[in-house]
Amino acid sequence: MATPLKAKVAAPRSNDNIVQGVKYNRSSSKRNNFEMVAWLFMRLSGVALVILIFGHLFVNLMTGEGVHRIDFGFVGGKLANPFWQVWDMLLLWLAMLHGTNGIRTIIDDYAQKDKTRAFLKVILFLASAFIILVGTLVIFTFDPCPTGAAAELLPSFCPAP
Amino acid sequence: MPNTPKNGTLYRGREGMWSWVAHRISGIAIFFFLLVHVLDTAMVRVSPEAYNAVMSIYKNPIMGLGEAALVAAIVYHAFNGIRIILVDFWSGGTKNHKTLLWGVLILWAIAMAGFLFRHLPIIFGGH
Numbered sequence: 001m002a003t004p005l006k007a008k009v010a011a012p013r014s015n016d017n018i019v020q021g022v023k024y025n026r027s028s029s030k031r032n033n034f035e036m037v038a039w040l041f042m043r044l045s046g047v048a049l050v051i052l053i054f055g056h057l058f059v060n061l062m063t064g065e066g067v068h069r070i071d072f073g074f075v076g077g078k079l080a081n082p083f084w085q086v087w088d089m090l091l092l093w094l095a096m097l098h099g100t101n102g103i104r105t106i107i108d109d110y111a112q113k114d115k116t117r118a119f120l121k122v123i124l125f126l127a128s129a130f131i132i133l134v135g136t137l138v139i140f141t142f143d144p145c146p147t148g149a150a151a152e153l154l155p156s157f158c159p160a161p
Numbered sequence: 162m163p164n165t166p167k168n169g170t171l172y173r174g175r176e177g178m179w180s181w182v183a184h185r186i187s188g189i190a191i192f193f194f195l196l197v198h199v200l201d202t203a204m205v206r207v208s209p210e211a212y213n214a215v216m217s218i219y220k221n222p223i224m225g226l227g228e229a230a231l232v233a234a235i236v237y238h239a240f241n242g243i244r245i246i247l248v249d250f251w252s253g254g255t256k257n258h259k260t261l262l263w264g265v266l267i268l269w270a271i272a273m274a275g276f277l278f279r280h281l282p283i284i285f286g287g288h
Contacts (some may be wrong), residue, residue, distance in 0.1 A: 036261065043249065046242045053235060061278070066283035067228065068217050072209035079205070099192035106185065127196065135199040139204045148206065153209035 038101055043120055045094045050089045076144035076153040092135040100128040176259050184241050187234035194231055225284025229277060236272050240265040 017024045059078075061067055078084040103124055111117040145158035172178055201219075204212040218224060244261045248254035254261070 043246050046239075046246065050239045053239065057232060057235070061228070061283075062279050063233070066280060067225065068220055068283055070219070072205060075202070075205055075212070076209075095195055096199075099188070099195055102188045103192055106189065128271045131196055131199045134203050137204045138199075142206055148222065149209050152212065 042098060042101060045098045048090070049098060052087065052094065055087070055092060073155045076142075077157070079139060079142050080088055080144040080155065080157070089136060089139050092133060092139070096128055096132050096135075100124060119138050177260050179260050180241055180265075182245070184238060184245075187238040190234050191231070191238060220284075222284050222286075225280070228284070229280060232276055232280075233269075233273055236276075237265070237269050240268050240272075 107120045144155050201215045204215050242260050244265050
């Protein structure tokens with residue numbers, strides 16, 4: 001392969017890629033395949049998210065008394081379990097990255113000025129990084145039995161004060 | 162249908178375009194709810210009282226209808242996303258994309274019927 005410098009030199013080149021008399025000399029410097037990786041990520045994370053979100057919705061809205069049963073005791077009990085910690089962390093990271101890339105695509109589609117696109121994407125990336133950071137910290141630094149809280153608000157496994 | 166002037170184009174105004182429009186709109190709605198949802202769950206880190214106060218908002222019947230709309234958006238986005246993957250990777254996907262879309266809509270209707278059968282009595286107090 002030619003070096004990037006050589007790629008700028010006009011034909012004739014020693015390694016023209018000629019197919020049926022037509023030259024196919026695209027950039028021979030290293031290609032940036034970020035967009036292909038992003039496209040593939042949307043499909044792979046999408047399949048995982050279908051399982052993760054359907055499980056999340058079923059356990060939180062369909063079992064027990066549905067949304068009426070969700071309180072600190074219920075969520076505290078779930079987040080004290082390593083299985084749900086990992087489930088919720090995967091859900092948080094994959095959903096945020098999938099959603100952020102989706103909004104990035106929409107910004108690229110509809111914002112026509114370079115500066116508008118850059119501005120919107122900076123806001124998007126800052127908001128996404130903040131939400132991922134906050135969510136991850138909550139999952140792993142959360143105390144299901146905080147001292148001083150009323151016992152009837154806490155999960156049943158918390159020791160009596 | 163053949164691509165005649167009477168029928169417009171192959172894509173514009175037809176199943177392909179509208180499923181794409183619905184995928185975008187549902188995706189945007191889900192993303193903005195996700196931002197709020199991470200922050201409301203973060204209240205567990207503040208205090209049990211703060212979390213329960215936020216969750217009581219979600220138990221209001223009007224918010225319950227909002228949850229139903231959110232689930233409708235998520236289920237559509239999930240099933241249509243799988244249809245997109247099939248169109249991309251399955252050799253028969255492009256040829257059968259309209260049939261696949263009808264499959265998405267039928268599965269969506271079945272899933273929503275099952276969900277609402279459980280969710281509506283919960284939010285309107287019947288448990």
